[in-house]
Each structure stands twice: as structure tokens, then as C-alpha cells.
Amino acid sequence: MQGEREIAWVTGASQGLGWAIAIALAKSGRNVAVSARNEEKLNVLVKELEAFGVEAVAVPCDVRDEEAIRTTLIMIRTVLGRSPDILINNAGAGGWPAFSEVSIEEFDDVIRTNLVGHFICIREVLPPMIERGRGTIVEILSTASKRAYPHGAAYIASKHGALGLIEAVRDEVRSKGVKVIGVVPGATETDIWSLEMRDEHRHRMMQPEDVAQAVVGLLELPDRALPEELILRPIGGDL
Numbered sequence: 001m002q003g004e005r006e007i008a009w010v011t012g013a014s015q016g017l018g019w020a021i022a023i024a025l026a027k028s029g030r031n032v033a034v035s036a037r038n039e040e041k042l043n044v045l046v047k048e049l050e051a052f053g054v055e056a057v058a059v060p061c062d063v064r065d066e067e068a069i070r071t072t073l074i075m076i077r078t079v080l081g082r083s084p085d086i087l088i089n090n091a092g093a094g095g096w097p098a099f100s101e102v103s104i105e106e107f108d109d110v111i112r113t114n115l116v117g118h119f120i121c122i123r124e125v126l127p128p129m130i131e132r133g134r135g136t137i138v139e140i141l142s143t144a145s146k147r148a149y150p151h152g153a154a155y156i157a158s159k160h161g162a163l164g165l166i167e168a169v170r171d172e173v174r175s176k177g178v179k180v181i182g183v184v185p186g187a188t189e190t191d192i193w194s195l196e197m198r199d200e201h202r203h204r205m206m207q208p209e210d211v212a213q214a215v216v217g218l219l220e221l222p223d224r225a226l227p228e229e230l231i232l233r234p235i236g237g238d239l
Helices: 016-029 039-050 064-078 104-132 153-176 195-204 208-219
Strands: 007-011 031-036 056-061 086-089 135-140 178-185 227-234
Touching: 007 016, 007 064, 007 104, 007 178, 016 031, 016 039, 016 086, 016 208, 031 039, 039 056, 056 064, 064 104, 086 104, 104 135, 104 153, 104 178, 135 153, 135 208, 153 178, 178 208, 208 227
Parallel strands: 007 031, 007 086, 031 056, 086 135, 135 178, 178 227
Antiparallel strands: none
């Protein structure tokens, strides 16, 4: 944004992709708000972000809680001066039981985090973006948005739903100057994978910083260009 720093809000920022994306955004000169449920980790992250000479704020937030999201945005406006120009919708929950072993409570928790929570975050940031005539929503998806595999029914359903959600939102707001971008990473070394899987396949995996660099690159494109979707996979292919 000409004349002033853009403000980015990264959900699920206490580890993994969210942490790496927040660092990359600060390196690029953007002010950054970070949220997650782990306040202690967020405070450590904020110190790292501020070392790049930007303003940063940590706001503990559970995206399953609608009021917590609203409170987070109030804090962002109070500390950083306005609503976010960029939303990185990254908060997520996993879980890999066989379908026959998934309880309603487990299914609901994943859907509430990965789909309903993302819907609420988008809904709350959109009005100021539309009023300004610009803004960017980056939805961190997964190859599970594109394909299915055993032992992941709740996660796959949530990611397929999130892909459909942003495609619908994109068609509603693109004429208003708001970009909605889906980022679809393949195997990346984060805590969503078991330690055993990471130890065995680390040489085949991307790193969170790879995805973060791609996200910032998307944000650097001219306003006239809308990269609707970016699929990133390890050069050696899926695991």
C-alpha cells in the first residue's frame, strides 16, 4: 500500500507454516498481527518480527470462537491502526483415525477449525477491504483439497470445503478489488506429520520457509493480477 505499511493477520501462527509466513511478511516490510491458541509462543514470535523493524502484535485466538475472532480484530485495529489489508487464513487441525473410528465430536472439531473458523475470519475482514477497494485473503489449503486418501475423512472434508468456500467468495469480491488466493502445499515438514514420517521423509519434503516465500511472492504481484490458486509440491512428487 503506497505511503504506509500493509497490515497482515496470520492465524495459526504459533508454529509451522503460520510462523514461517509471519516471519516472511515482516521481512518484506509489512506490519504483522499473529494469532493462535498458544500465547507464550506468539509472544516469542512477536519479538522476532519486531527485529525486522516492523510493528507486530500477538493476540491469543481460537478460530472456533466467533467472539474471539471479533476481539482479535478489535486488538489489531487498536494496536496497528486499522483492519488487516491481508488475511493469511492458516489455522488448522488434523487427526488421522480410520473413518469408522471418527467420533462426531472429533469430526465437528476439525470442521469447526478448518472450515467454519476460516469462514468467520473471512467474513469479518471483508467489509473494510471492500470499503477500501483492495485487500487480499490467502487461504492455506492442502493437497487434501484436491484428492482423498484413507484415514483423513474429517481433514479432507474440511479442506475440500475450504476450497469451495474461497472459490465462491472470490467470485463475489473480485470486482470490488479484493483478491482471494488459494495456496495448496504438498508435503511440508510441519507438526501435522508424525515425527516418524518426518524422520523418514524429510529429504523429500518442502520446508515451511518455501511456502512462506511463495506466499509473499503472490502478494508482490500488481493489483491488476489475481493469482487464483498456487499448487506447490516437493520436486520429487507427493509422498
